[in-house]
Amino acid sequence: MHAFAALLDSLIYTRGRNAKLKLIADYLLATPDPDRGWAMAALTGDLDLKGVKPALIRALIEERVDPVLFRMSRDYVGDTAETVALLWPAPVVPVDPEPLSITQVVDRLRHLSRTEAPAMLATMLDRSDAEERFALLKMATGALRIGVSARLAKTAFADAFGLDVEAVEEVWHGLSAPYPELFAWATGTGAQPTVADVPVFRPFMLAHGLEDARVDLADYAAEWKWDGIRVQIVHVAGQTRLYSRTGDDVTGSFPDVAAAFAETGAVDGELLVKGDAQGGEAASFNALQQRLGRKMVSAKMLADYPAFVRLYDILVDGDEDLRALKWTERRARLEAFVPRLDPDRFDISQVIDAADFTALEGIRAGSRDAAIEGVMLKRRDSPYTGGRRAGLWYKWKRDPLTADCVMMYAQRGSGRRSSYYSDYTFGCWTEEGELLPVGKAYSGITDEELRQLDKFVRNHTTGRFGPVREVEKTLVLEIAFDSIHTSTRHKSGVAMRFPRIARIRLDKPAAEADRIATLQNLIT
Incomplete structure (x- = not known):
């Protein structure tokens, strides 16, 4: 040790x-x-x-x-x-x-x-x-939190033994710790592990943010970016596995999806939950959260929150690796592959029909579907390459929603923020004038703003509850968030998706912060 x-x-x-x-x-x-x-x-x-x-x-x-x-x-x-x-x-x-x-x-x-x-x-x-x-x-x-990602550790392994990190990543998730086959291959005492009989994880292709750029739709195809969790489904030699974006095996949480995928191959898609048991539309991320992280899934959970996958891409068809093909060729293969799957569990993410980028801007601006997070732009001649490659794929997230909320509680952060009150719970007003929590955020602020908020917490604490400080309800924070959903777990009845602090509203009295009814009107 x-x-x-x-x-x-x-x-x-x-x-x-x-x-x-x-x-x-x-x-x-x-x-x-x-x-x-x-x-x-x-x-x-x-x-x-x-x-x-x-x-x-x-x-x-x-x-x-x-x-x-x-x-x-x-x-x-x-x-x-x-x-x-x-x-x-x-x-x-x-x-x-x-x-x-x-x-x-x-x-x-x-x-x-x-x-x-x-x-x-x-x-x-x-x-x-x-x-x-x-x-x-x-x-x-299992919580190291030392600034080392799984990818960096695998890259270090590849560097140490002069291997290709993509080849290491290719077989990694088909092997079990302490990886004797991997080290035997690395030291030259054993053969290279293969993917022929193991449903292994293949690195996802990722996208850069679009920022303020514009692209030519003659070169790029546009698809909706769905608000679920990205998964890769692999079926080899009678075995099916679902992998998350980080390569974690999530098959146990979604046995219904795994059982329905029996075609040899590997596909990339968005795991979603249906809006109701009979309908086919995707529900909000809030519904999907009921299924996430569960090692055992009850029959009631399977019935109440039926999962399905909206497919984006195909990596392997049968024993043929398609990743080197252009996106247009892979798309044609995917459209031929999907009809072989259970339609209750799998469909295909449709390409957005837009005449040009200006038209696409209008389509994107007009979409507030609860399950849509934005737009993906994929270069039509792009191969499927692991990681982010400049100029190939872009994600164009829809503009965030905002609300003015009042800080209610604060807690110290972790790591380099452990000396500061950096995690803030904030609320909005009921029609009766009661302030109820609607979310918690710790990101979006600069170091200077962090010191400013920490000073406010220390100088305006009204109560202490272990590590939590209750503060005077006088400071307004503008909170940006991707979407908002109904929640039975919160007294306010709402839950924000990806809340972060947009700015500190020193100019706004707390009494003029938003009402919960305003947030409820934003639910889609």
């Missing part, structure tokens, strides 16, 4: 991408199997130790130190793992001095039940120094 702890510590304090790549690559070259495989699983988010949850860690530390001291320290530090690592007391009874390895940690924790995990985790923490405890807790909870 010591070497892995040193790696995490170095990554936290390293800013440059190339420097981070070298740190990870050097670690992988110097570390034996299977430790380096488990380290890669931790760095890429593929390590799941189900017996260890944040509540367990909080319970362990509060048994050993004053709970008030822990909570105050956590509030100041902004990270549970770091706080516990620093506060954990030396054991009263001497413990085994032999250092722990990553493999020992994983082997002992991944098969434990939640009742067995506390004693084992406590023993490991007793055997570790502060740096090792930090690494152990980060790894155990």
